[in-house]
Amino acid sequence: MLDSLSTAVVELDDLGCVRGMNAAAEHCLATGRERVHGWNFKDVDGIPNELSEAVTTTAVEQRGRHLSECKLPGGVFGCTIQPITGQGTLLEFYDLKWQQQQNKLQQRELQTGMIDLIRRNLGHEIRNPLGGIRGAAQMMAAELGDRELGTLAELIMREVDRIDELLARFGKSELDCHPVDIHYVLQETTELLRLESAASVTIIQNYDPSIPEISADSSALRQVFLNLLRNAFQAGATEIEIRSRVDYDMSLLQPGMGRVVRLDIKDNGCGVPESLRSMLFLPLVTGRRDGTGLGLALAQQIAAAHQGLLTYAPLEPGSRFTLRLPLQRNHD
Numbered sequence: 001m002l003d004s005l006s007t008a009v010v011e012l013d014d015l016g017c018v019r020g021m022n023a024a025a026e027h028c029l030a031t032g033r034e035r036v037h038g039w040n041f042k043d044v045d046g047i048p049n050e051l052s053e054a055v056t057t058t059a060v061e062q063r064g065r066h067l068s069e070c071k072l073p074g075g076v077f078g079c080t081i082q083p084i085t086g087q088g089t090l091l092e093f094y095d096l097k098w099q100q101q102q103n104k105l106q107q108r109e110l111q112t113g114m115i116d117l118i119r120r121n122l123g124h125e126i127r128n129p130l131g132g133i134r135g136a137a138q139m140m141a142a143e144l145g146d147r148e149l150g151t152l153a154e155l156i157m158r159e160v161d162r163i164d165e166l167l168a169r170f171g172k173s174e175l176d177c178h179p180v181d182i183h184y185v186l187q188e189t190t191e192l193l194r195l196e197s198a199a200s201v202t203i204i205q206n207y208d209p210s211i212p213e214i215s216a217d218s219s220a221l222r223q224v225f226l227n228l229l230r231n232a233f234q235a236g237a238t239e240i241e242i243r244s245r246v247d248y249d250m251s252l253l254q255p256g257m258g259r260v261v262r263l264d265i266k267d268n269g270c271g272v273p274e275s276l277r278s279m280l281f282l283p284l285v286t287g288r289r290d291g292t293g294l295g296l297a298l299a300q301q302i303a304a305a306h307q308g309l310l311t312y313a314p315l316e317p318g319s320r321f322t323l324r325l326p327l328q329r330n331h332d
Contacts, residue, residue, distance in 0.1 A: 235269030
């Protein structure tokens with residue numbers, strides 16, 4: 001019966017030796033039950049000192065305890081240690097991966113919710129005064145003609161139009177989906193970056209050619225890829241690797257999702273300041289003086305509209321952004 005549980009269970013005798021474990025525990029400890037049967041638990045490979053000491057203390061004090069995070073060969077787990085009077089000790093390990101993934105999903109929902117709020121309210125509030133500014137600048141330009149001040153008025157108009165276009169793109173929530181070759185979109189984007197960077201960045205394309213077309217908005221995805229690649233370039237990266245694979249870990253996405261396409265964009269730039277990492281995808285958050293703070297927020301919004309997810313992980317040196325997109329969307 002224990003083998004049918006997803007929770008890892010290890011049973012120790014009163015001397016702290018392994019008496020039994022289930023299949024989930026074999027995965028958790030990355031070892032077979034027959035191999036370690038009769039071993040003292042602390043001698044099992046990969047058992048951290050904190051856990052070993054907690055097991056010993058529990059047996060002595062006969063009082064249960066919980067460790068919130070244990071790094072074991074099979075991953076990161078929470079652990080409950082419970083004494084069984086006269087029989088030994090029972091250990092239960094709970095995989096924290098699911099909890100961490102759910103936290104990421106909750107963060108995405110919060111981020112996209114804030115984006116929608118800004119799209120509905122702030123965009124409207126900004127566009128009203130922008131219209132007045134543009135109207136005044138247009139009148140000035142007509143009065144001043146080709147004189148220097150007239151040229152400045154035209155500059156104001158162009159900048160107002162640029163902000164209005166940015167707000168329009170930021171507020172676009174509907175997708176124009178059709179079958180898309182993800183590698184073709186990536187190729188277009190990398191060619192554009194090569195032109196912009198004057199070939200000062202080496203781009204490694206590590207693609208899985210077996211990935212089929214997906215239902216997506218190619219223009220929106222191009223915007224995501226270009227934003228991520230430009231961010232890497234502006235962070236001083238000299239090498240960027242783009243890796244595509246089919247991923248079978250769908251727990252980061254919605255229930256009932258099939259296989260997903262995983263796209264990793266890794267760079268060796270200066271990375272993201274630690275103070276910004278927890279709110280990286282929130283609107284108006286940027287580490288650059290000339291940044292708008294909308295690029296990654298918009299990229300996350302586009303990922304969410306595709307029923308996907310964009311995540312970040314720090315590297316030494318550099319950054320890795322991972323975009324997961326369903327091979328087949330729920331409504332397709």
